[in-house]
Amino acid sequence: MTKAFPKLFSPIKLRHVELRNRVVFGAHTPNMSELGLPGRRHLGYYRARARGGAALIVVEPMPAHPTAILTRGNFICDSDDVIPHFRKITDAVHDEGAAICQQIYHVGGHGDQDNSWNPYWSPSGRVSFHDPWGSHAMSEGEIEEVIDGFVMAAGRMAAAGFDGCDLFAGYNCLIDQFWSPVTNRRDDKWGGGMENRIRFVREIITRIRALNGENFIIGLTVTGAEPGAGGMTLDDKLEIAAWLDGRGLVDYFSVGTGSYLTEFSRIIPSFQHPMNLGIADAHAYKGVVRHALVTAESRIKTPANAEQALADGICDLTSLVRAQIADPCLADKAAAGRAEDIRPCISCNQLCIGRRVRDYWLSCLVNPAAGREWEWPDETGPTASPRHILVVGGGPGGLEIARVAAERGHRVTLTERQSELGGQFRLAAGQPERGEIGGLINWYAQQLAKLRVRVRLRTEMTARDIAAMAADVVVLCTGSRPDRAGYMRAFPGRDGLPGADQDNVCTAHDVLDGSILPGTNVLLLDDINGWWPASGTALHLAEQRHMVTLVTAADVPCGQLEYSQTADTTRRRFWKMGVETVVSTGLGSWRGNTATLVNLYTGDEEQRDFDTLVLACTNTPEDRLSGELAESGLEVHTLGDALAARTASMAIYEARKLARTL
Numbered sequence: 101m102t103k104a105f106p107k108l109f110s111p112i113k114l115r116h117v118e119l120r121n122r123v124v125f126g127a128h129t130p131n132m133s134e135l136g137l138p139g140r141r142h143l144g145y146y147r148a149r150a151r152g153g154a155a156l157i158v159v160e161p162m163p164a165h166p167t168a169i170l171t172r173g174n175f176i177c178d179s180d181d182v183i184p185h186f187r188k189i190t191d192a193v194h195d196e197g198a199a200i201c202q203q204i205y206h207v208g209g210h211g212d213q214d215n216s217w218n219p220y221w222s223p224s225g226r227v228s229f230h231d232p233w234g235s236h237a238m239s240e241g242e243i244e245e246v247i248d249g250f251v252m253a254a255g256r257m258a259a260a261g262f263d264g265c266d267l268f269a270g271y272n273c274l275i276d277q278f279w280s281p282v283t284n285r286r287d288d289k290w291g292g293g294m295e296n297r298i299r300f301v302r303e304i305i306t307r308i309r310a311l312n313g314e315n316f317i318i319g320l321t322v323t324g325a326e327p328g329a330g331g332m333t334l335d336d337k338l339e340i341a342a343w344l345d346g347r348g349l350v351d352y353f354s355v356g357t358g359s360y361l362t363e364f365s366r367i368i369p370s371f372q373h374p375m376n377l378g379i380a381d382a383h384a385y386k387g388v389v390r391h392a393l394v395t396a397e398s399r400i401k402t403p404a405n406a407e408q409a410l411a412d413g414i415c416d417l418t419s420l421v422r423a424q425i426a427d428p429c430l431a432d433k434a435a436a437g438r439a440e441d442i443r444p445c446i447s448c449n450q451l452c453i454g455r456r457v458r459d460y461w462l463s464c465l466v467n468p469a470a471g472r473e474w475e476w477p478d479e480t481g482p483t484a485s486p487r488h489i490l491v492v493g494g495g496p497g498g499l500e501i502a503r504v505a506a507e508r509g510h511r512v513t514l515t516e517r518q519s520e521l522g523g524q525f526r527l528a529a530g531q532p533e534r535g536e537i538g539g540l541i542n543w544y545a546q547q548l549a550k551l552r553v554r555v556r557l558r559t560e561m562t563a564r565d566i567a568a569m570a571a572d573v574v575v576l577c578t579g580s581r582p583d584r585a586g587y588m589r590a591f592p593g594r595d596g597l598p599g600a601d602q603d604n605v606c607t608a609h610d611v612l613d614g615s616i617l618p619g620t621n622v623l624l625l626d627d628i629n630g631w632w633p634a635s636g637t638a639l640h641l642a643e644q645r646h647m648v649t650l651v652t653a654a655d656v657p658c659g660q661l662e663y664s665q666t667a668d669t670t671r672r673r674f675w676k677m678g679v680e681t682v683v684s685t686g687l688g689s690w691r692g693n694t695a696t697l698v699n700l701y702t703g704d705e706e707q708r709d710f711d712t713l714v715l716a717c718t719n720t721p722e723d724r725l726s727g728e729l730a731e732s733g734l735e736v737h738t739l740g741d742a743l744a745a746r747t748a749s750m751a752i753y754e755a756r757k758l759a760r761t762l
């Protein structure tokens with residue numbers, strides 16, 4: 101038992117299985133299958149978290165039926181062909197000392213017809229909240245068919261060596277669509293009173309138990325109150341949980357947050373939601389069950405939070421999904437008293453759900469090895485020939501390459517022209533609610549100190565300085581600079597905005613680094629489809645009590661934030677904070693204090709006055725040194741924004757990739 105986290109690292113019995121601790125890698129969809137089968141990407145992904153100390157892994161959902169297919173990467177759901185492929189994963193996870201279950205899902209009335217090529221099946225044929233379509237009211241025969249689908253999936257799981265299954269009964273999907281008066285309007289034995297509405301899940305559970313026997317875990321993923329008037333209250337949900345629990349039907353309840361109905365962004369809550377979001381509902385479930393274990397999930401994020409929840413009697417297990425995507429060794433590091441070494445998830449959602457919703461396989465902004473464990477099995481690995489590596493620039497790419505190169509045994513010097521590490525990431529950390537980025541920069545600084553990387557701040561390097569250092573390898577991570585010309589995609593032939601050279605024009609960077617204090621009434625030109633330098637700066641200015649008008653060529657503000665489930669939450673903040681948005685509009689010119697706004701559909705122009713124009717346009721690479729060193733004879737690499745202005749995730753990925761080869 102570990103002194104630092106005694107509750108977290110105490111074992112517990114889950115049905116027939118002894119879990120070595122209380123850390124769960126909860127159900128989620130990494131979307132990694134190849135032709136519907138789990139392959140090397142899945143195997144490496146789950147094995148890494150089991151090797152890193154998690155006690156229970158819940159594998160990506162298996163659709164219960166062809167009408168349940170939701171993603172391109174869904175597993176083949178109606179064939180025994182999957183069994184030998186899953187067996188490789190269950191064996192590997194068991195060998196690492198963890199237990200393994202798999203979720204089974206059917207999202208009922210809200211699916212993805214372009215992936216399933218099927219109508220959505222639901223209790224009463226209500227509308228989908230996922231897209232504009234309707235659903236098909238299941239006949240009794242079809243209900244039996246789907247129950248069979250759940251049971252057959254669980255049968256295959258037992259044959260593949262899983263310790264149990266996790267039935268998806270939360271977020272307003274098929275099982276809880278049967279529970280809810282919003283979606284279940286039936287008047288047969290599947291609708292009406294509570295016992296009728298839970299008949300569907302009861303049948304699934306009892307038939308799985310009959311098929312798979314006593315040594316098979318049956319868990320339920322559930323959520324709290326349904327959003328919206330007329331939905332199920334938390335008490336309604338608790339009544340069902342208590343009913344199922346009183347009959348010993350369920351071995352654990354894993355309590356998530358959010359809903360497909362209207363609270364999608366709470367399902368995988370970003371930094372715009374409070375820490376420990378799921379604790380309150382988990383506590384409520386814990387209060388009514390006697391037999392089952394309760395897992396708390398949703399933004400628990402750290403071993404300290406998990407320990408506190410367990411110590412407070414809120415739950416028996418804690419699921420940390422994104423935290424273990426970011427650092428697969430979270431549990432082992434915490435158990436070893438090295439919690440400060442855990443690479444922190446920054447709750448950005450950019451490459452986990454942000455890739456999943458675009459139907460790519462999941463990865464992670466701070467951990468580019470996520471999803472690549474099969475090709476990058478160890479995070480680093482010592483070098484056979486240590487060299488002196490000079491890293492120029494201390495933004496995300498520079499920090500990552502310095503860290504990994506030093507960990508591999510190279511001697512590393514990192515120079516940064518600013519007085520602090522982080523580059524543009526530090527500016528992002530200063531935007532409202534984005535402070536977790538600062539936690540990541542601090543983690544890098546600590547790791548570099550531990551690894552004895554020589555960090556030289558306030559050091560602007562010239563090509564001559566670099567040559568004089570005579571390092572074996574030079575890595576240019578010099579980032580990018582804001583565009584001051586006001587180039588806009590809406591006017592591709594123009595080099596910039598007429599009037600952008602006036603004194604009353606600045607960039608989002610100037611605002612965030614505090615070098616310029618804009619006037620009261622600000623026009624913010626967003627030419628990056630609402631990406632953080634635009635939306636986050638609008639929030640920052642509004643918080644500082646500026647009147648903000650954001651003008652964008654896009655048809656909706658914050659478009660680029662949709663993938664990370666932060667668009668609606670940011671727009672809500674815009675409404676509440678009085679940020680005006682002018683969409684489908686370009687900025688024709690800026691003369692004196694007058695902006696000419698051009699409607700991009702009609703060409704109509706409107707003149708409006710503002711005190712300051714703030715530009716949030718695509719950056720320009722800071723690549724001067726690359727050019728100057730091209731003929732130097734030195735081994736020089738360039739990565740991240742210095743190659744092309746993009747995201748921190750690409751800089752960190754390129755850094756890790758390069759560091760592995762040095």
Ligand SMILES: Cc1cc2nc3c(=O)[nH]c(=O)nc-3n(C[C@H](O)[C@H](O)[C@H](O)COP(=O)(O)O)c2cc1C
Pocket residue numbers: 126127128129130161203268321356357367368369397398399400401419420421422423452453456462
């Ligand atoms: C990419 C991604 C996909 C997810 N897919 C599922 C899913 O298929 N089933 C499920 O029950 N939860 C799913 N979740 C929700 C997680 O189980 C968890 O509730 C959520 O990530 C919040 O927990 P965390 O803060 O520890 O990440 C998903 C989460 C992520 C990040």
Ligand code: SF4
Pocket residue numbers: 422423425426444445446447448449450451452453463464465466467
């Ligand atoms: S992409 Fe962002 S939110 Fe997702 S796991 Fe990585 S750091 Fe966390």
